[in-house]
Amino acid sequence: MAELIYTGIASLDGYVADRHGNFDWSAPDEEVHAFVNDLERDAGTYLLGRRMYEVLSVWETLGGSDDPPVIQDYGRIWRAAEKVVFSGSLENPVTARTTIQRFFDPDAIRDLKERSEGSIGIGGSTLAAGALQAGLVDECRIFLNPVAVGGGLRFLPDGLNLRLELQDERRFRNGVVYLSYRTVL
Secondary structure, three states, X not given: OOEEXXXXXXXXXXXXXXXXXXXXXXXXXXXXXXXXXXXXXOEEXXXXXXXXXXXXXXXXXXXXXXXXXXXXXXXXXXXXXXXXXXXXXXXXXXOOOEEEEOOOOHHHHHHHHHXXXXXXXXXXXXXXXXXXXXXXXXXXXXXXXXXXXXXXXXXXXOOOOOEEEEEEEEEOOOOOEEEEEEXXX
C-alpha cells in the first residue's frame, strides 16, 4: 500500500504563497533541491491541483543536458511519475503521463493508495486540504523558509484538527528547516 505524502515549501508564518500569489522566496538552493530530489525519488504518482500542475509542468522540458545535475535529476523524477490533475477547467494536459479528474473523490484516492507501490505525492495546498480533512494523508513534509510573508495561501487549512508526530528534521545552510511529520490517528 502506498503512502500519501503532502510536501510543501512554506514561509515561517505558514504560507506557500503570499497575498498576491507570489512564491519566488521559496526557490530552493542546490542543497535543498538535492534533498527534495532524494525524497521524491520513489513517488510513482503525483496528485496535483490545477495551479500547482501549471507551476510544475515546466519540468516536462527542464532538466536537459545544459542544466545543472540537480535540475536534470528532478526533471527525470517528474517525467517518470504519473500525474493526476484535479481541475474543473483544465481541458487537456500539457505533460505526458497525465490524466485530469474533474473532482476530488476520497474513495478513489483510498483505492489508489491500496493498489499503488512507492509513494503518492500530493501538491497544492487547496487539494491537500481536502485530503487532510478526509484523513488520507500519511505524512506531511514541510520546508520552512526564513521569511514571513504576512498572509496568503496557507500550508495547512484553517480549522484542521490533526495530531502529528515528528519523524525527521534537518537544517540547511541557507536557513531552511525541513520537518517531517506522520499523521496520528
